[in-house]
Amino acid sequence: MKQFFAFVKKEFFHIWRDKRTLFILLGMPITQIIIFGFALTNEVKNTKMAILDFSKDASSSQLIQKMSVSKYFDATTVLANYLEVEPLFKKGKIKMVMVIPQQFANDLQHGNQAHIQLICDGSDPNVANTLSTYATVIIKDFQNEIIKEQKLPYRIETDIRMLYNPELKGAYSFVPGVMALILMLTSAMMTSIAIVKEKEMGTMEIILVSPLKSFGVVIAKAVPYMLLSMVNVATILLLSVYVLEVPIRGSLLLLLSEGLLFTITSLALGLLISSVTDSQQVAMLISLMGLFLPTTVLSGYMFPIENMPLPLQIMSNLVPAKWFYFIVKTIMIKGLGIQHVWKETLILVGMTVVLFGISIKKFKTRLS
Amino acid sequence: MQAVIVEHIVKKYQVEKSEVIALKDVSFEVAKGELFGVVGPDGSGKTSLFRVLTTLLFADSGAAKIDGYDVVKDYKIIRKKLGYMPGRFSLYQDLSVEENLTFFATIFNTTIEENYDLIKEIYQQIEPFKKRRAGMLSGGMKQKLALCCALIHKPSVLILDEPTTGVDAVSRKEFWEMLQRFKRQDITILVSTPYMDEASMCDRVALLQNGQILAIDKPANINQQFSHPLWAVQASNMYELLKKLKDWQAVYSCYSFGEFYHVVMKLDATGGKEIQAYLSEQGFQNVEVKQIAANIEDSFMALMNTTHD
Numbered sequence: 300m301k302q303f304f305a306f307v308k309k310e311f312f313h314i315w316r317d318k319r320t321l322f323i324l325l326g327m328p329i330t331q332i333i334i335f336g337f338a339l340t341n342e343v344k345n346t347k348m349a350i351l352d353f354s355k356d357a358s359s360s361q362l363i364q365k366m367s368v369s370k371y372f373d374a375t376t377v378l379a380n381y382l383e384v385e386p387l388f389k390k391g392k393i394k395m396v397m398v399i400p401q402q403f404a405n406d407l408q409h410g411n412q413a414h415i416q417l418i419c420d421g422s423d424p425n426v427a428n429t430l431s432t433y434a435t436v437i438i439k440d441f442q443n444e445i446i447k448e449q450k451l452p453y454r455i456e457t458d459i460r461m462l463y464n465p466e467l468k469g470a471y472s473f474v475p476g477v478m479a480l481i482l483m484l485t486s487a488m489m490t491s492i493a494i495v496k497e498k499e500m501g502t503m504e505i506i507l508v509s510p511l512k513s514f515g516v517v518i519a520k521a522v523p524y525m526l527l528s529m530v531n532v533a534t535i536l537l538l539s540v541y542v543l544e545v546p547i548r549g550s551l552l553l554l555l556s557e558g559l560l561f562t563i564t565s566l567a568l569g570l571l572i573s574s575v576t577d578s579q580q581v582a583m584l585i586s587l588m589g590l591f592l593p594t595t596v597l598s599g600y601m602f603p604i605e606n607m608p609l610p611l612q613i614m615s616n617l618v619p620a621k622w623f624y625f626i627v628k629t630i631m632i633k634g635l636g637i638q639h640v641w642k643e644t645l646i647l648v649g650m651t652v653v654l655f656g657i658s659i660k661k662f663k664t665r666l667s
Numbered sequence: 668m669q670a671v672i673v674e675h676i677v678k679k680y681q682v683e684k685s686e687v688i689a690l691k692d693v694s695f696e697v698a699k700g701e702l703f704g705v706v707g708p709d710g711s712g713k714t715s716l717f718r719v720l721t722t723l724l725f726a727d728s729g730a731a732k733i734d735g736y737d738v739v740k741d742y743k744i745i746r747k748k749l750g751y752m753p754g755r756f757s758l759y760q761d762l763s764v765e766e767n768l769t770f771f772a773t774i775f776n777t778t779i780e781e782n783y784d785l786i787k788e789i790y791q792q793i794e795p796f797k798k799r800r801a802g803m804l805s806g807g808m809k810q811k812l813a814l815c816c817a818l819i820h821k822p823s824v825l826i827l828d829e830p831t832t833g834v835d836a837v838s839r840k841e842f843w844e845m846l847q848r849f850k851r852q853d854i855t856i857l858v859s860t861p862y863m864d865e866a867s868m869c870d871r872v873a874l875l876q877n878g879q880i881l882a883i884d885k886p887a888n889i890n891q892q893f894s895h896p897l898w899a900v901q902a903s904n905m906y907e908l909l910k911k912l913k914d915w916q917a918v919y920s921c922y923s924f925g926e927f928y929h930v931v932m933k934l935d936a937t938g939g940k941e942i943q944a945y946l947s948e949q950g951f952q953n954v955e956v957k958q959i960a961a962n963i964e965d966s967f968m969a970l971m972n973t974t975h976d
Binding site for chain 1: 762
């Protein structure tokens with residue numbers, strides 16, 4: 300046991316003295332949360348749009364007014380004719396143009412039917428879709444106000460309620476995602492590099508020719524990174540609660556234990572990588588290609604898994620981050636308890652046991 | 668009981684589909700408390716041999732025992748009894764001198780205090796720098812620290828792979844004096860070196876070349892195996908001299924040694940005067956020829972030549 304702690308202590312010295320890596324490790328969750336929270340967002344907020352109003356009557360200015368007071372659009376650019384539309388899009392100055400034809404008020408009041416044209420930038424389909432939907436909702440709202448007095452014979456109103464995330468905040472889905480990503484990176488990549496470094500520096504040769512058991516070496520290597528990862532979990536949770544205002548609806552204790560479980564899964568993956576590689580570069584490449592990509596792409600937090608082709612859907616089951624992402628979302632956002640995530644938890648436990656088993660078996664007690 | 672027994676060890680490597688034999692049927696024994704040297708040029712198989720003995724590599728065939736324990740079967744016991752210093756500096760560069768030593772003491776289940784008397788003499792030399800990181804030490808200091816770390820658990824067998832490579836002449840001499848002192852502590856020492864001159868510091872040496880042992884004996888006995896008169900030759904134009912000597916029919920072998928060429932004639936009867944006369948006749952100036960006693964390097968060269976023939 301004393302040997303074990305000496306090894307852990309030594310490992311802490313390595314981490315502590317490599318200030319640059321330590322800084323990256325602890326700074327990564329902060330920058331990730333800030334980047335995802337404020338820069339990389341696909342929420343529509345204050346989108347620049349232009350107005351091409353041929354009608355210039357009371358109704359049209361009312362509609363424009365309504366458009367620009369909404370928090371989604373910033374309708375400040377006013378155009379005079381169609382020729383101005385394309386250059387603006389080409390410059391990327393605006394994302395949408397609303398065209399109001401002549402006699403808008405007249406058509407609306409007497410013809411019972413008026414048209415509005417929305418021109419969107421289709422080069423970014425997701426944003427274009429969202430924008431046109433939002434604009435349509437605002438226009439519909441405007442229409443409802445006008446016809447308030449009149450009773451239409453048949454009408455179906457759809458009332459939409461977004462459960463768990465009424466404001467449709469992106470943060471609700473990326474906080475669990477970032478958590479999975481960061482834990483995967485710090486735990487798996489750093490442990491694999493740490494072990495391979497001993498091989499590269501030749502210190503492994505002496506460690507092997509010592510009474511230390513391979514099991515002890517492997518665990519001692521992993522312990523400091525486990526603690527570091529828990530610090531990262533705490534940072535992410537604090538930032539998401541106090542900066543991004545994402546609530547933790549479920550049990551904090553359960554959330555932290557699941558975080559610990561996923562950290563151990565990632566550590567096991569890192570150990571496995573280190574046991575099959577001999578250089579730090581290779582370990583890093585494998586970690587990046589083999590862990591980072593599947594974690595971002597196949598965990599479901601960037602792209603919905605349901606939309607993927609079947610082979611990818613099946614493959615995604617092998618990605619631990621997918622299960623962890625689901626667990627965190629369920630506990631943190633939906634506020635549900637262990638009875639709703641026990642299956643996913645068991646899958647993670649199973650993966651961890653298998654990975655640890657393989658990596659301890661693969662840990663070489665000799666040089667070749 | 669013999670401390671180290673090596674029996675018919677063969678070690679092969681696969682290098683890009685072709686097979687390289689690093690050790691060809693190597694056998695020897697080392698007595699308890701002996702300082703045993705393995706001397707050979709780079710690539711002769713020294714490191715492979717030591718890695719087999721330190722349980723780091725499997726031999727393809729043959730057996731080896733350390734203190735009576737088999738290196739394959741009983742590797743766990745051997746790893747407790749062995750002190751090993753690899754050829755490359757293999758300590759933690761970002762830990763201080765003291766931290767390295769404490770770490771290695773702890774993983775071998777001991778403390779610095781417990782075996783301090785063993786390492787005291789060496790450690791005192793690096794103690795002023797004990798707070799310094801190992802990576803910042805000079806070559807000689809690093810090596811002393813590595814030796815301390817290998818000795819801290821009072822191993823019964825100490826295996827040192829090229830401990831003096833890259834170390835200055837004064838430190839090398841000191842190092843060998845230290846090894847002599849450990850012998851008195853009943854520690855068996857196996858040390859490899861590419862430097863022939865260090866061989867004479869060992870109790871016995873094995874000359875290793877291309878994975879084969881050419882000779883095992885006391886250094887003095889190995890020198891006695893050199894049975895021909897040996898001549899040291901010098902002249903003003905050394906480059907021309909080597910060419911002429913190699914072309915001369917009467918010369919058996921000729922190689923450079925410091926500022927002289929060491930020459931062995933085909934006939935022992937050929938004397939220094941004849942060599943001198945021949946070279947002067949060839950137009951060399953300031954020719955100097957003297958008979959010398961063979962040292963271990965000459966013996967090694969001679970042994971190498973006989974195996975080549």
